[in-house]
């Protein structure tokens with residue numbers, strides 16, 4: 525469903541250029557959840573933004589359902605793939621009601637039964653119709669993220685890109701949102717590509733996990749290998765140890781030495 529080959533993404537030109545993604549290659553089968561972990565600044569969001577068509581300067585290959593990114597600039601192609609961002613506060617327009625937010629993509633893409641679809645979408649993310657005419661400031665962080673998920677799913681995409689979808693939320697709410705995502709993937713047969721700096725979050729949702737360091741994918745593993753700490757690369761070991769809650773200092777030292 526997703527194929528990325530030798531992807532390179534640069535920001536800027538010449539000496540000051542930032543090589544944000546270096547020769548990234550991975551594939552995600554239909555219905556799978558693929559995770560990308562790595563420290564802040566390692567290039568995770570840039571890969572997702574690349575796949576979403578939000579980056580200009582890239583080389584390599586990006587295919588969704590066998591279609592190259594450059595070939596699917598049409599409306600149908602855009603609908604196939606939706607993205608959920610980290611910050612549920614920034615991603616919803618403060619002066620638009622939930623109803624406006626959910627209706628807009630339906631109208632743009634010419635869907636019928638708009639009202640019914642809005643109510644169904646709210647129910648699906650565990651919010652009743654009573655949330656329909658609220659503004660973002662009348663919602664909690666978790667409720668906002670549920671609306672952002674509803675907005676992504678309302679166009680019936682096949683692929684959902686999740687950029688740290690729970691990082692801005694309290695720990696108790698994180699688990700609720702992750703469980704919702706698991707449920708929605710199963711009921712809609714979705715393919716997920718999720719990035720996070722948190723191995724535990726990715727391990728909860730994904731069967732295969734890539735580790736990124738400074739723009740490059742340095743290792744790929746299964747969720748079982750990750751959980752048992754069966755990891756190859758020294759950087760991944762440090763990420764893993766840090767996720768066990770002991771040794772965040774070791775990670776920063778490791779990055780300095782590498």
Ligand SMILES: Nc1ncnc2c1ncn2[C@@H]1O[C@H](COP(=O)(O)OP(=O)(O)O)[C@@H](O)[C@H]1O
Nearest residue numbers: 535542544562563564565566567568569570571
């Ligand atoms: N629009 C941009 N312009 C310039 N540099 C960027 C831009 N977006 C990201 N970068 C840089 O690319 C690198 C990777 O960033 P990002 O993909 O956001 O990392 P992550 O999501 O893993 O934290 C960082 O060095 C970041 O500063």
Ligand SMILES: [Mg+2]
Nearest residue numbers: 565568569570
């Ligand atoms: Mg990011």
